[in-house]
Amino acid sequence: SAPYLSTGCVNIGLIREESRRELLQLLDKFHGSKALVWDSALTEQISLIAEYSLLKERGVDRMFPLRGSRLPKSSVQHVVFVTRPVLALMDLIAHNIKKEEEGDGRKEYHIIFVPWKSFLCIQKLEDLGVFGALTHMEEYRLDLIALDSDILSMENPSCFYDVNIDEDGTSLYLVAKAITRIQKQYGRIPMLYGKGKSCKSICSLVQKMWIEQGDQSEDDHSQIDRLLIIDRTADLITPLVTQLTYEGLIDEVYGISNTGASFPPEKFQTSSKSDDLMTEKKKIILTSKDDLFAQLRDCNFNAVGPTLKKEAKSISEKYEERHSAKTVGEMKQFVSQMPQMQQAKASLAVHTNIAELIKEYTDEDDFMDSLSTQQDFLNGIGTDKVNPYIENCLFRKQPLLKVLRLLCLQCITNNGFKPKVLEYYKHEFIQTYGYKHLITLNKLEKCGLIRAQGGQWNYNTVQKSLRLLVEDINEKEPQDIAYVHSGYAPLSIRLAQILSHPGWRSIDEVLRIIPGPTVSGIQQFKPKKKWQGSVSSEGSSPSVVTLVFFVGGVTYAEVSALRFLSGKPDGNEYLVATTNFINANSLLKPMVET
């Protein structure tokens, strides 16, 4: 189980338990011994929900990755394919079944689609002639995965692209479904807020779904007081700015997926077995289960070193205690703490290594140059002209995504480019990277990341009214959310902060400038005011819980900023739900023509 999920203001573990129960119910349909054949993209996700030992209890004897080759021999009764509804995977499944049937045909075959059963896939299976061989075709509606005690993610990486480039709103429907699931679990959320393109339609879908499911009493104690939907298109600045928190930087450099990140193995080589070279990447799970990581993840990277030092000191002090242990009882106590201490030591080693890796990266000139260019743009310096650094990057054929990131950030901070500047950039871009990127540029224009001047968006006004730029950031003991980008406060999180206090009414004008519709408070029902009458035992009023749902992705820095707000003693707590995690690279990459 995962007790660390249950430590937040709302017990996120319940969502996991529910998903777990549903999975087991599905597996129980196939009575007898089973082999699971996994779509490799799902293994990590599912492992967050049910560990192998649990599956084993339910008769899962073997697990294989889904490949084009023949399945390894096994004597199971059921072969269950667990797959996303992706056409290419159907080919593999069909191939597997056909090969297997050539052997002994006494097995039963089933498919579990995650998170939904697609008609096209079934049609494809029919075309491939294996439809008849399948006994069950189930759907595992895994719409939300609990990643941590305050994070729920749909782990749907294509949401932004689907909605904004393909104009396919399926993801939005799934978002509404996910919100409905949350409401089912934690009670109906009294107030709905939102900013950006899709928030209005999601709100109305959510309300409709509630009505459709019927007979739910409203006065169920709702554990969440309000929902704030932030559509990524309302704040495209934040993902473009380099994240400077520990977790954010790990994501920028190595990429985190399903709470895990892979690092170059050399750093983690244990000296004792130096001749036995590790070639596979070192995979490390990053959740608040790891106490040290829980402390580090939200820190500005400049504060990571001191924290690690402090931890090292405290561990060695604890070890020193063994000398002071005199009585048998004291010795016993010391020994009993050994496992934890060893764990802490191992964790310290891991994070020291990671921090060193990150440090190497951030010390590079290109990183520093890119960062200072970003700072210039955020400060409105030289945004209206062709930027020499971007130009240099183009001429040096620097990584395409790095250039795009800066280009987009300059564009948005300048409220669009002058036509001449825009054409110059586009032309040079194509000369460097090639003609096919005409399509890339077109997609970027389609979703508004690159555009010509015009429209009501005005970065300067927004920046000033929302105080996005904060000087004199204390990175070690931050006073403002701007610490996550060393001076820039994420626009999205500022909106959340202002919603809690003093309310959106104070920024009416600004909300109008930010793209997309605004939902400034739909009251779903009047809650019994929990902060009235019943004063809790400590005499302080219970906190107001806001669920912030990011449609189109959230960055780790944004999550850290929200955690920072939750940590303030003003009685506001935040939960994060998101379609997926993003950074500038993962946001832009799908649009790049390959």
Place this chain on the structure above:
Amino acid sequence: RANWNPLGQKTIRKCSLYSPMCWNANVDLSNLTCVSKYGGLIATVSSETQSNRNGIRPDITVFNAAGKEISAFRWNSGILIGIAWTHLDELLCLQEDGQVLLYSMFWHFQRSFTMGMECRENKVMEYEVFSSQHGTGLAVMTGLYRFLIVNNIDEPKVRILADVPGLRSTPPSSWCVLPGPRSSQVLAANESDIYLLDHSGQSTQQRPTGLNVAPTAYIMMSTSMDGKHLALYADTGSIWIGSSDFQEKYCEFNTNERSRPKQLLWCADSIYTSRNQTIGPSSSQNIALVVYWPKTILVIGPQKDWVRYNVDEDLNNRNGKASTVLCADVDGVHIINSEQHEFLQHVPNAICNIFKVGSMAPGALLNDAAKEFDKQSEKADEYMRMLLDNRQLEEAVEQCILAALDEFQPRVQMTLMRAASFGKAYVPNLKLTELFVNTIQMLRVLNAIRDFNTGITLTAAQYVLENLTMEYLIDRLILRREFKLAFHICDYLKIPENLGSSRILSHWACFKVQQKDIDDGKIAQAVRHKLKSARGVSYANIAEKAVECGRKDLAIKYCKEQNERMLKDLHEQEDNFIELAHCHIHNSFDTFRSDERLISLHSAQENFSRGRDDFGAKMTEEQLYLLAEQNKLEQELDESFVEKSLHDTMYNLLKTNHIKRAEHLRKQFKVSDKRWGWWVRITALAEQGHFTELEAFSKSKKSPIGYLPFVEVCIQNNGYTEVTKYIGKVALDKRVPALLKIGNVKLAADAALQNKNLSDLDLVFKKCGVEHRELGERVRAMMHQLTK
């Protein structure tokens, strides 16, 4: 039974189906109004039709059987003289010039045909729409009193019937269609002479047998729906009722009413014992004639028995016109006025048996037994004993079930089913159980579709008599866009997906994509989501429908899932130039043949121009040009260049020392000095270790990009010793970082101390560390001094 009236051996009843109606009370049915069979769709034409000649266009409104508006639209074609529902619930609209237009109930034009030249020239005077075995037929009478007939409007072959003998300047005094198994004929009366007209030019005079009083003229006539029975209304007010072959007279009835009735039609009984075993209403015992005059409806049985109903005519209605509309269905007659929708029918046998006063039918006994049982009376036992002793219990159960099926009121249905269930407990009979379960399902479905929101007045008899299937019913619901109900019914009846839910979803999707006023994205979202889980839905169908309706964006989405080729065709069709250009760009990269590549690029360019994307067109032109150059280079140098960017091409050339060729490209493409001088030239040089050339290049001309890049390329290519050649030229403010880059802390410190620049000093200080402690101290001192 309050609404029961004996009619000879039979009993008839008039049930109120919907009262009040959903429509607004001043709805006017007195003009053109028609009601459909098996469902009671109502269409009315506003009374402005009269002024149609002056260009006023009448409004047509379609209601469901409960008067709930389904659609409303304005007629905008020629002079409309008649409307009727076809067997497929299409609205047939007949124009004066013989043009027939068919519309869906949502006013989507379906198709049209014409009744021929003669109609255009001589106008259509009268018409009759009838149902034949082939479907729906239409007969018209032209201004020349000639009859034209189409047996099946789906294959509109117009047949001209024989002329009515002896007609001069007056029209026939009455006429009607006599539907026949192969082709239909027309009966027409010239005063008191009746002729049967067929399309082979034959006209035969017919004489009603056993006529008591010879009339001067027959002013109205009507055949029953199956064409077997005929009623002739004479100007004396007497009606001859008999077989349509004139051989048998059932009775002659004198109404003493000389005015022409508003409507004359047949009410048929439907007798069936159980499913699939039907006996049609062919016997003369099972029919009754319905005559309607304003304020009165008269029902006449074959033995001269009669029942008279008073009709409340609409008071708002001007000039006391009849405001009620009657329409014959297969098992009764719909009676509709602004207040309510009633159904006149022979009380179904099963119901009659049970509820007739004093009935001793097994079903009646069982019903009583169940009633007594509920009261906990011992009489229940008596009744049951009677049934068991006579071995009639199974029959009793069956009767109760069948009666429930014929009943309109859910309350009564329930009572009967409860009685059946009570009896069933004593007779373990699988067939009965099956009947019981099927009936309950059927009733639920019937009740659901009879709800005023859906308003389909389908009776069980209609369902059984016409061998309707559930699919048919689902189709009807789809036609009415009652997708949700249809879906739930399929779900409830567990109809296989490909016949049921998926079919509905695909219809729903097609309907959705036809809604032009809704945003494409939203529809796509809705459609895609719903279809995700459905089997048997063809995306191609939907895409096709979407194109049909000009919803190209939607179609594209489906094509992306289907195939690229179709996608291109679509863009082509829809003049979506930019997208089309993108498709061609993809193609140009997918092929290995240079001729194909050129064709694709030319198409891309053309489309960019057509789509007014100047930039795209310009870039494509450049690409074409580059491609030509690259092809030339490939031939000359035996190296691959195609698909490389301009930048990479130049870089490759330089690396292989083809400087002239690179220069050529640079000129052709007007590459900026910075790009040329910076990365391409100096990087290529440094990478090959040509540091001497690099130095020469640096001196050839003042660098437009400064000299820091020279330092950088040297460092990157391990030319540390080269750096000193350029460091003096690097701008002061960039010198310190440059020196630090080559790891020369000492020089960097010197430079920083010289510059007295705080950020430079800071950089140096960080690098000093233990190694250069002394330097560090000096730097720190300077910083201290500066910050003061």
